[in-house]
Amino acid sequence: MPSDSSSATPRDRLLDAAGELFYLEGVHVGVDAVCKAAGVSKKSMYQVFRSKDALIAESLTRVGVEFLAALVPSGRDERSPRERILHLFERQDQMSELKAFRGCPFVNTATELKQADHPGSVVARAFKQQMTDFFRTEAIAAGIADPAVLATQLTMVFDGASAMAVVRAQPLGGAGVAMASAVLSASVLHER
């Protein structure tokens, strides 16, 4: 959520502007554009962030926390692991209907940076792992024999669905939910 720009610190305004511009237009957007959107001078920016690379990494951290919070059901609840997993794919499906949807910010950042050791790629990898870990925790709760494999597969479904929405420039229309559901059913099937 953008902070109230009148009271937000330059650091907050820079993180919000960078997070939004890097997601909507790509990490190659220049610091000039970010500073302009944030209403902060370039000199001030470099007093707060060591480099553009640091700004990419820190703004992705902020975007990532919000993105995961919007997808992952919080804490434990009454629902089954299967329902909690499908909740995530239903949220992705809803997101894909938004005009501002550009896919998964973690995959996008890694794809755009193309440098595995860039601070932004490191942050992207860590957040993507958090999503995989959520799937794994639910798979363990469901008593699946190989939770790590299911977690990897569900991560692939999520990223494959994101890619489909981006490439086709269309909402998912339930395709990701349906596939996640099929993968979960096949996984339970193998248990029997």
Next chain:
Amino acid sequence: MPSDSSSATPRDRLLDAAGELFYLEGVHVGVDAVCKAAGVSKKSMYQVFRSKDALIAESLTRVGVEFLAALVPSGRDERSPRERILHLFERQDQMSELKAFRGCPFVNTATELKQADHPGSVVARAFKQQMTDFFRTEAIAAGIADPAVLATQLTMVFDGASAMAVVRAQPLGGAGVAMASAVLSASVLHER
């Protein structure tokens, strides 16, 4: 494959250089860098290509033909549809071991451009559809009840596997092949 630079036309050299640089570094690479790599003046470049957008679209077309040729088994052969589909995922697995692997050029281009109507995004969408059409043709040959659904699912597996290799910066180690195989088995299962 890079053409012999001594005999290749400026157009060929520009397409090769652009295809390689856009894939390895991203479509935001400037035309100056492309022209330098191709050994062609910027003036000459704009005599051959109307715009950078046209260069992106045309170089992706060349890259795309090679990428699909490396993945899709040619014509009909002795193998079953299942084997022909898994061939594509085995080739992706091998590609992911290459140091120069950056994922799927079609998904990457659409992700980086972030404009559905950009000529490069249009080319990316058309090539991705060719991959989905290959899956669909094989699914029909295998007598699957809903070949379009299976084709979409296999496309998601391919793109999800690409994303995993890029985000983790690791070879796939069979993860994409295993998931495609599971999806195919589940699909046949539903037929029974």
